[in-house]
Amino acid sequence: MTLLNVVALTCEYRKNPLGIDIKRPRISWKIESDRRGTMQKAYQLQVTANDRDFTTTTWDTGVIQSDESIHIEYGGPELKPRTRYFYRVKIWDNFDRVSEWSETAWWETGLLTSDEWKAEWITPDPDGIDPLSEPAFLLRKEFTLKTGMTSARIYGTGVGLYELYLNGERVGDELLAPGWTSYHKRLQYQTYDVTEQLQNGSNAIGVMLADGWYKGNLVREDNRNIYGDRRAAFFQLHVTYSDGTEEVIVTDNTWKASTGPILFSEIYHGETYDARLEKEGWTLPNFNDQGWIGTIVQVMPITQMVSQENVPTRVTEVLKPIDTFVTPAGDTILDMGQNMVGRIRLKVKAPVGTRIVLKHAEVIDKDGNIYFGNLKFAKQTVEYITKGEGIEIYAPHFTFQGFRYVKVQGYPGQENGLPLENFIGEVIHSDMERTGEFECSDPLVNRLQQNIVWGQRGNFLDVPTDCPQRSERLGWTADAQVFIPTALFNYNGGPFFTKWLRDLKADQLPDGNVPFVIPNVEGGKGSAAWGDAATIIPWTIYQTYGDKRVLAEQFDSMKAWVEYIRRQGKNEYLWNTGFHFGDWLALDAKENSFVGATARDFIATVFYAHSTRILRDAAEVLGKSGEVKEYSFLLDKIIEQFNLEFVSPSGRLVSPTQTAHVIALMFDMVDGKAKERTAYELNQLLIQNDYHLNTGFVGTPYISLALTKGGYHETAVKLLMKDDFPSWLYQVKKGATTVWEHWDSIKQDGSFWSDQMNSFNHYAYGSIGNWMYRVVAGIDMDTAVPAYKKIKIQPNFAGISFTQAKAAFESMYGRILSSWNLTNETVEIEVEIPVNTTAEILLPKANLADVLEGNKPLVSGDIHSYLEIKEGVRLTVGSGFYHFRYRNESGLRPSFTEDTPIIDFLDYMEAVAVLEKFAPGITKPPAIFSTKARSLKELAELQEVNLTVDKVKAIIGELKTLALEAVLVE
Template sequence: MRTPFLIGCLLFSWYTTSAQIAIKNLLTENLKNPICIDAQNPRFSWQLTEKYNKAVIQQAYELQVDSSTFDNKSHSPLWSSGKINSDQSVYIPYSGKLLLSGRKYFWRVRVWDTKGVVSAWSEQAFWKMGLLSTPDWHAQWIVPASNDTVNAAAPLLRNNFSLNKKVLEATAYISSHGFYEAQLNGHKIGDSFLTPGWTSYNKRLQYQAYDVTSLLTEGENAIGVTLGSGWYRSPLGPYTPRANFYGDKTALLMEIRIVFTDGSTKIISSDKNWKSSTGALRFAEIYNGCIIDSRLEKSGWTNPAFNDQDWLPVRVMAYPKNTLTATYNETVKQHEVFKPIKIITTPRGEKVIDFGQNLVGWVKVTLKGHAGDSIKIAHAEVLDKAGEFYTENLRAAKAENIYILKDTVKRTFEPQFSWQGFRYIKIKGIKGPLNPDDFTAVAIYSDMKASGSFSCSNPLLNQLQHNIQWGQKGNFLDVPTDCPQRDERLGWTGDAQVFSRTAAFNMDVHNFFTKWLKDVAADQYKSGSIPYVIPDVFTNGTDEVGGSSGWGDVSTIIPWNMYYAYGDKKILENQFQSMKAWVNYIQKQTRNGLWVTGNHFGDWLFYSVNDDRDGISAITNKYLIAQCFYAYSTRILTNSAKVLNKKADEEYYAKLLTQIKQAFVNEYVTANGLISSDTQTAYVLALEFDMLPVNLRQQAAARLVKNIELYHGHLTTGFLGTPYLCDALSKFGYADVAYKLLLQDTYPSWLYPIKQGATTIWERWDGIKTDGSFEEPSMNSYNHYAYGAIGDWMYRNIAGIMPAAPGYKKIIIKPVIGGGLSWAEGKYECPYGSISCKWEIIANKLNMNVIIPQNTTADIFVPDFQGKTYKKFTVGPGNYHYSR
């Protein structure tokens, strides 16, 4: 037998004495030079670099903040931290004088390394404070004078104003009831869509800030704003959608703060002097699409020369401003575009276009015809087995855009205030053959930066990663929705919590989830129960529609996952009372320490057989699942209390956790370790959440493997069991079984949908059955990311990248070899910089390349080419190569 050998090459040394340290990627509240911060103690982060790629560990830092630039300055800064002995380079809070509303501030930082070498001052970054209180707003809420209802034409609001000086700087602050799109002098303000975003509007209403300096001119100017029903009043919810949930009128709040070159200022605000009308957008709704009648277009209405003599004056309303909050999360923007890959005539003779990717957004279409021609574009995710356009799974959602032409001029149309989930479109009203150049599909999603990538030697796993990422893109649309196509598109809590760790690998979801979690707390019932969807549109806040295990646990699981991914304690601070209220709610529901009451979804969409005479449906007792999640949330709450130095809470919930686990064992586990629900999910949750005594864990893992064998190497788990399945197997020495499950390509499995042509993750394991028929249309989405939670295991195990400390201050690199893979590579952008690990097996030899970012340390575990043994190395920042 060949003796394994190992060579480790450190490609640059660390703790150098001649470092030329530089500082990059300066962020304020995780944003680059933001212009709307309403936190009185904003936090600063930075990354380190070194001119010659030598390793640097920060030993100290000094921060300076001022209200003007640092160039050629003789006076002292507004605030200086002084030299602080700390290796912390993320989320350092400002601790100076009170910051003023609307003011711009500048900051810079320098650092010392472990040898006392000091860097130069960084380049200066800046941020601008938002409008911090109700009196700071000069704008008034205004509503259109038109017949403004959910089914009526979209209101247009406009105003002219004059500027007689040269503009130095101008910032527009905008919020609305419903969606808004604003223009200045004929140009769109910003590049965001679906603003102001979706929050629990009656408790938290976001506003956005835009730099509009370049859009203003000396002389006459004009503002134009289109309003849409949006999430504010579109019918929301499946089966019996409720319109006007937050209110029945759209409204606008807007002001532009202008600073002239001579130092004087001016504020342009929404007020009684604005006018309103309607235009080409005759209908716009989330589920049903929009109607644009270009015959009614008001050309040039956002330009100063437009004649608005026939427009009606707006009404001023006394809507509250104390719920307004600045926007930190990334807004929805346009991203990838797709051209048709195939033009199809279906057996029924319908004209259909295939874009090759199930995506979320809309189709830009160039049309030419005659005045009054009506072009209808419908949307679908799949074709049926006969090749016909299939929309039954959209339920009541029409998902149809209609464009009515005003003349014979060729024009480009796209929907406004609506979007669709689709791969295919069906076109009615175009005479003659379709020209593929006339159609472009545009993907939209929250503008989160890509943070991770995964690839390997197996093309099916690469497609799985692709599908996971596109499921996230399509459903991370300001809130984490369950699906993007049917009459739902809601922030289902269970889906979000099971996917949150994978989400954080693929994209920087720090601000995205921080925002959404605030609405989790805002909409939490007084009892402590958590609604099924956030924002909660199932109730008015009095009747409780929630409290399900695995769904309500979103209030503890995501805050902890985000804290561990980004190292930001403030997430735990923000959510701690909500977390505590949820656990306390469960405790009040228990009987003899067992959570055996309430409504639970259980292991949603687990493997089941309709005519189950042999008892092979994988049914797991809902209350057993509830007890496991009760324990998990309590464990998270205990750990969070420890992080936040809440000693009394830590001790209380640690004791409670012991009682919860003992009650579980007493009720659900035999003396020999058999769990009463002898299913994969039961064993997975018991193992993952440490519900079993140590002496029963390994045999429970063996029972899990035996159960998988019973189903011929297939998983049977649903929404709650699936995310932890491969993880539990790996932890207890069955990584080979985890790989077999991952690579299984017959139903039920992760790869079966890929074999069926999926380009996103399906809601059901058999959304399309082996005979080409569909699962029941009432619950059959083809873009539903929950089962994509396996991505977390792929990053952590195949690529081998995981945090050893919150925020990756310390890193573990430990790839698991298996599955017949000859190579795999993972990359991840953590708060400190880029991490990567690539391994490859050539001629029974493993080569591994690793990058560890500055100001971190890592434990690198290098496997042999069979993955049977590991060699451990503790290292600092650097590029490393290993051969074994």
Template sequence: MNKKKPLAFIAVLFSLTVTAQSKVGNLRTENRVDPVGLDIIQPRFSWQLENGKRNVMQTAYEIRVTHDKAGVWNSGKVSSDSSVHVTYKGAALKSGEKYQWQVRVWDNSGKASSWSSPAIFQMALLQPSDWKATWITPGYEEDATLRPSPLMRKEFSITKKVVRATAYITAHGMYEAAINGSRVGDAHFTPGWTSYKKRLQYQTYDITSLLKQGTNALGVTLGSGWYRGHIGFSGQLGFYGKDIALLLQLRVDYADGTQETIVSDSSWKSATGAITYSEIYNGETIDARKDRTGWMLAGYRDEDWTPVKTASFDKGNLLATYNEMITAHEVFKPVKVLKTPAGETVLDFGQNLVGWVRIKVRGSAGDSVTLKHAEVLTKAGNFYTENLRAAKAQNTYVLKGGTEETFYPHFTWQGFRYVKVEGYPGTLTPDNFEAIAFYSDMEPTGTFTTSNPLINQLQHNIQWGQKGNFLDVPTDCPQRDERLGWTGDAQAFFRTAAFNMGVNNFFTKWLKDLEADQIDGRVPFVIPNILGNGANSAGWADVATIIPWQMYLAYGDTRTLAAQYSSMKNYVESVRKTTNNDLWNTGFHFGDWLFYHPQDDNDGRAAVTDKYLIAQCFYAHSVQLLINAATVLGNTEDATAYAGLLKNIKAAFVKEYMTPSGRLVSGTQTAYVLALHFDMLPEPLRKQAAERLVENIKSYNNHLTTGFLGTPYLCHVLTRFGYTDMAYTLLLQETYPSWLYPVKMGATTIWERWDGIKPDGSFQAASMNSYNHYAYGAIGDWMYRTMVGLDTEDDGVGYKHIKVKPHIGGDFKNASASLKTYYGTTKAGWEVADGKIMMEVEIPANTRATIYLPVTDAGGVTESGKPLSSIKEIKQLGPEDGYLKIETGSGTYRFGFPGK
């Protein structure tokens, strides 16, 4: 008898058992991995089950939290399938302290996982009294015109062993900090842009590795930034204040249990250096001859520096950073060096991006190199900057001379594909230039690809439009003298944005600024509001209700919905005050912004939609979303009251804007799209309204005419009412106006206007013509959630209950999408080949899915090569709307069936 066989058998059996056991990974605290600097006193934990088996569900969990190895909270075994946004319920967390947490789970096979690897989170300063630092400003008299960037420095000593050191930093303006010459953190344009007078963020950094025994040096450079720089297109300067200031506090924890605090105070010194000018719109000038070499290092001789001034600025508006900060990402080398007909030297980086160019150069002292930025070239091939309006968007570098020097800006950025180089000494070499893309450090979450290369380029353009405009706030454009958080653009694009990237923290922060800037409930045109009191334009102001609700659907985040509920309600009530007999027919409205207007409109069919009709539709929609939120939050009294209001709003719409036969007073695509999408029409009249919409599209030779407010819903409405073929026709239309027209014209981002470059190669009006403006990229939402069909069910928001309902068409051979959810990656895709259709679906553990197969019955349907009826893990729910509806748990499924 071979005695080794039983041992081998046991080893294999053990291996199989371990493989089958669920693991726990991807731990997150408040949507972030190991965050440093939380001021949320009851943070929420999320984790993922990792198990490749089918139908795996969590049945219970246990969380333990420790501080310095001592227990702080143990949840005990909690019978629950919750693995997202699980709230900490332990002892009060302490300012500045670092905590560790782990979780283990039990699955529906009765097996317990091992404890997860530990995750950490560190608290910020939880009380205003925790701030010991003093605001400091430059001690010298500033140049009021050029305003060179202030430098501030201080030295301090470390004489004991350090176990942990933490820095808390913010500024009026922007800051870059260094310790002993090493940069603190990797974020740029800090502290970010908020409604500064009410909400000023500070950043928290672990700086333990930057300190050394002996003398250390702190060095901080400041820039004017959004706070006091030029901002807005009306020439605002110093909107939040005329000062520039620093607030900094270090906490050093020593091995002997003692602490030391180093703060900004009157002991600091100030001067100016190489950055002689820096503005967001105009760019930056750096004169290397004025560089104070070694000023960020200990031992630097600063006798000629001026002592700083202290200031009593408010600290009550300080809050920890919740969202991901702006960081550097992709790096591009020039794809071409052009000599334009005008004799200009221009670098083509091949991609319209947002960031700046880093250059290497060697020359003589005083040599000056200027980089100018543009998105496009003229029809003749010359450099074009008229659409930047008043923004100069140029960086100038003056050489110190003697050795190779590297230059890049600090407190500005540009939107560009092309860079004109002036004054470069010697031979210009492409290798000496690289463009670096900057955007908020959100996790890429979604992928989408098809058999059509033009649609794939459209998806590329959508994603790059988002990257270029998600710099701490959702901006309308990144290049001209604007770059503002326009509310209409943000609400139109949100659901697409939430597929491409993890935008929950990004928008949670922005929504708090929205609430802070509301004026008696009214919502300004831009957030943060630097344009004044203009407010409540329909489709723009409705961002107050649309994004909180869509965030709830996309992320299952009830806390954010609850936090924004007052803002939502106050907005609705601010509209209600201005209505007449439940009609919102007052005030200024942008309307269906930048809709298509035919030049040869001789028959009166121009796509001009009545602005008050639009307002009534969005008023109803916001009330509906408020009802939805009230229902989720258990506010039954509000839900009932607003349901009555909604009924009156829709009745008023029918009376004012619809004939008895169902014809709308505006016969435009947008009018019918909004009326249908927001259920403004009586049920019996919706079918004929959809027919009118399709006839309108056909009358424009199968082209859309919608603007910012109609476009996001156009294809959704067509699909809802059985016209998916027309939706595909619009998606694949290649001539103006269409989504693919800019693609065919060489676009690498989404344009602001359907015809930013006209068919004859000329440009639209330079006064408003951005080539990086994400609003029309909202079609992405239809491509992901309808074309591929990857969505979330309302009874399991945040992809706890996944919905897969593809709409196959458009002569596509295949289309697929994937999305990183809180529970793991979910995927869906279809392929048409040889008269058969294959569908592949991946469902993460601890979720379930309802899948719609585009067949009428199970005959001929296989899963992984076996008859569907033989797969016990799949439950057939029967036919529905031309689909076979089935239900599955987690796992990967491969369906095959005959094509139609």
């Protein structure tokens, strides 16, 4: 029996989304097959409204001859509001097989149009409750339902943050709703299915409201009420009965209001909760609310309501503390074992009025005391006051903290040690689907990968923040754009970034400038590499997911940003005016400066070209031929002017920094001899710095890719494997469990970088993950065919000291796997390619006659497209699982470890490569070089001696020096 199934149906990236207001939603699916090389040849998609059995259909595509299986746009009649649509898919493949219908999936529309709203914005009567007071508001209403109820939905939102209750229970598990948007221009509403929470007869609904991002303290200590100074709620409940009638309960001035146990709750500062003030039963019917005050209808500055676009923020994992200890200063500390973002849930039994205080921090200082200095004015403090009635359990509601360590004060009996079982850490972030994994045989690199993922989890909390602990936590554009390639490997970020880009577009200034942070609460304007988020992020989403709609939505924004740059200064082909952050936090910065040494107009012009190229390519995808022609010309002129301005006639860059060379290579600003020289000089800069980088936010994300692209992959490997300062693994060896903001956030002597700006959870430098996935493990794509429809598998283990690496990525089409294992004798590579895609695979340094696939010679198997080339064996395959094995030729051996006697050619070959690259015209190398090289080779071949690491390093160091001295380099 053959296997051909349609699985994993999604609508707008999500499984069974509830309450969407997209009028032409898109359907995607994946395919399972037991045959290699399976491709979809045709599909049929059926949609029906409120009819799971498909006895009638709203839309039936019929049989469509196409291999498209992602983002198939609904093309039926106009969708109705508040309606559930079921859909199913069947496909035909290239082996003349037809699948069964898939399992039925669904989406449900929200309100779709503004005239569907019947609710009013309400807030407590200011004569009874000061609207500027800190305690969270409680709003409630009782109502009666008749029998025969069949379904019920709540649609609604609030400003700032809300929690919704029905008949004594929380509605949904979302946190920090409605999320953070550019509130005046776009406010999200949520939809909840509450059918099971309602009952015949008396019911009660309750809403809790706190300040949140809307009116809480943001950016500066005295900065409040950025969007408004009134909290308010806006909800309506639709109840449908079996007789077809409907009842609607809305927020209006019949609701009642009070305050309760939350005395204070702020994003930066934490929460104070007095359990003695709880209104027990306030969300149940028949509660005595005689002492509650009335509500008023409030006019709010909201212009557009949109259904939830991003995935909700939730508790995604629970961590138990690993230790408790007392510091030299006498503080009692909980250690969660991981720098996390979220909250502590505590359990306690204590006398009434006991005050328990939790203060959150990321690190312990070199003296062993908890360190709060980097929090700036954020308090990160949670206080709980007991009611003294048995066991009490509490977690804060409207705040989050970034922390590993918690200072605990006032917990009963803590002088005898904290009971660890009474504390748990709840990890909170946008509940994105995990799509990527990377692991290897090196534990430090594995820890780095974990740190990258934890950094993303901590900072992808409804918006891509820069840090989650201090008084900032803003959607900095540069951080987001440099990290997005790594981010989309680790997690499905389609909904997350689609929502954030819509806020970027909404907050873009009339002249096309893009603010530093989105949502824009800083008031700042744009900078090169910051504002370029407007082009880089939608293009990366398109490449990763094949999402043309995001390009179409953002195209005007992308164009406006490029045209804004074009208008700057006297020369429209250079960007040499205005403020720029430059290579932020680079180690080559002058004393007491945050800005690296790379010329800012150099960086600005490179990113001008990069955004113009993206705009040109986006126009081509969208069929905008006029813009393709215009921006092709503009790009050529920018590159021409760049070379006149910043490149000498002999090919030398005027900015002699690592970052300048990195971005010139990465974004194809130089060509021919100038490109070769730029790559060579980048490599030289690293050699001269003992293979250490000194790049900042602009150079670091691309340095490894630029080295590999420029022909110096083994230098990129050395950068990764360095474990002294500055390096990625230096952080790991210093105990980091997330990625730091500074290379020396903790200095070599254990002291800290300046308190002014020192986050220990700042994901930008985690962008090395992109290179680890794409180059080390070898999962990449043909960029001309987006969404990994045409996959490239090209593992690159030259110069790598570990012996095994594996990466997997759950693409829109299915799971892609690239795994390699290296011994002195063999290379083994395992590859998995999803159905409805093809892949080009490179087996490095393989000889065609040597290669086994599935224990059979490749040449006699079922793979018929292969070619032996200089780099190895290149083959083209369809879907399926493949296991390759071949002899390990010289150059692929794993590097030796310290103190291990070993005969190894890696460094010998590297020295020869140095000579060949820098002295190609020398027909007879210096005699001493030839003698040394020959001696090393003969020793290795004859195995007359064991070469230790130190001996090999000494010989190779001398060889390299001699090779470089043999040539006069400008």
